[in-house]
Amino acid sequence: MSTLIDLHTHSNESDGTDTPAQLAVKAGAAGITTLALTDHDSIAGWSELVENKPKGLSLVLGAEISCQTEEALSVHMLGYLFDPNNHDLISSMNQTRVNRITRMEKIVEKLQAGGVEITLTEVYAELSEGATLGRPHLADAMVRKGIVKDRSEAFNIYLHNRSKYYLPDASPTPERAIKLIKAAGGVAIIAHPFASLRGKIISAQYLETLVGAGLDGIEIFHRDHNQSERDQLLELSRRYQLIVSGGSDYHGSGKENRLGENSTQKSQWERISEVATGFSVVQG
Ligand code: AMP
Ligand code: ZN
Ligand code: FE
Numbered sequence: 051m052s053t054l055i056d057l058h059t060h061s062n063e064s065d066g067t068d069t070p071a072q073l074a075v076k077a078g079a080a081g082i083t084t085l086a087l088t089d090h091d092s093i094a095g096w097s098e099l100v101e102n103k104p105k106g107l108s109l110v111l112g113a114e115i116s117c118q119t120e121e122a123l124s125v126h127m128l129g130y131l132f133d134p135n136n137h138d139l140i141s142s143m144n145q146t147r148v149n150r151i152t153r154m155e156k157i158v159e160k161l162q163a164g165g166v167e168i169t170l171t172e173v174y175a176e177l178s179e180g181a182t183l184g185r186p187h188l189a190d191a192m193v194r195k196g197i198v199k200d201r202s203e204a205f206n207i208y209l210h211n212r213s214k215y216y217l218p219d220a221s222p223t224p225e226r227a228i229k230l231i232k233a234a235g236g237v238a239i240i241a242h243p244f245a246s247l248r249g250k251i252i253s254a255q256y257l258e259t260l261v262g263a264g265l266d267g268i269e270i271f272h273r274d275h276n277q278s279e280r281d282q283l284l285e286l287s288r289r290y291q292l293i294v295s296g297g298s299d300y301h302g303s304g305k306e307n308r309l310g311e312n313s314t315q316k317s318q319w320e321r322i323s324e325v326a327t328g329f330s331v332v333q334g
């Protein structure tokens with residue numbers, strides 16, 4: 051049987067636009083055989099995803115953990131198949147979600163000072179209850195007010211990582227996130243590490259220190275990596291025998307990314323499921 055393994059997707063429990071139930075149905079319809087839900091700093095969508103699992107779709111518990119290096123670079127760490135009751139990991143994610151609120155208040159203040167008429171209340175109106183707050187919700191509020199036409203335009207003009215309105219979210223270091231994921235029996239794979247179009251990226255040398263800190267793998271097959279970035283990462287992954295993954299980073303209608311547009315090879319997925327001890331795959 052052919053496989054289509056997509057290990058990077060978001061629901062409206064963070065900044066995706068589909069409910070977990072809608073995501074489950076769409077993934078099945080798109081021919082995906084194994085799907086990981088990786089909301090930002092949250093696993094709140096997991097039970098609804100499982101309850102709506104179509105036949106033939108295997109489901110993988112995951113999260114995309116926001117991290118910040120000591121130089122304040124933003125890094126995303128994908129965690130898979132960790133124990134969802136692990137106190138330290140869950141409280142770290144909870145803390146990041148709280149920190150995202152203060153960060154948003156400051157970003158909105160900066161925008162207001164810059165003459166952009168947007169309020170915190172308008173941002174909150176775009177967020178599902180309990181979901182992880184992020185810049186995409188601010189973008190949605192700007193779209194609703196007619197300031198920009200879509201999320202992309204909001205990011206291109208106001209919200210990108212080099213913008214004067216940008217602030218990083220207070221979150222653990224990548225080293226700490228790796229430690230937390232692995233202590234919870236999970237697998238730690240760095241998301242889109244060389245996606246230079248998003249802003250300043252980490253160096254190859256720093257990536258090597260993360261390997262020393264226990265990093266299990268690298269997400270290489272991602273739309274934001276160009277060919278030369280993929281080649282450099284493939285070379286690194288071979289040198290350190292790291293797991294290589296891929297995923298769509300689907301956000302519903304919030305981004306152009308289509309389910310299954312990037313995927314993970316079966317042999318690499320098997321390495322992930324074999325290394326994990328914290329949680330089991332919900333088999334299709
Ligand atoms: P935050 O978590 O608040 O730092 O926001 C980061 C999120 O914004 C990421 O998950 C991206 O998917 C999303 N994002 C970044 N650039 C864009 C863009 N140009 N269009 C839509 N979403 C974007
Ligand atoms: Zn996102
Ligand atoms: Fe990401």
Ligand code: FE
Nearest residue numbers: 058060114299
């Ligand atoms: Fe993502």
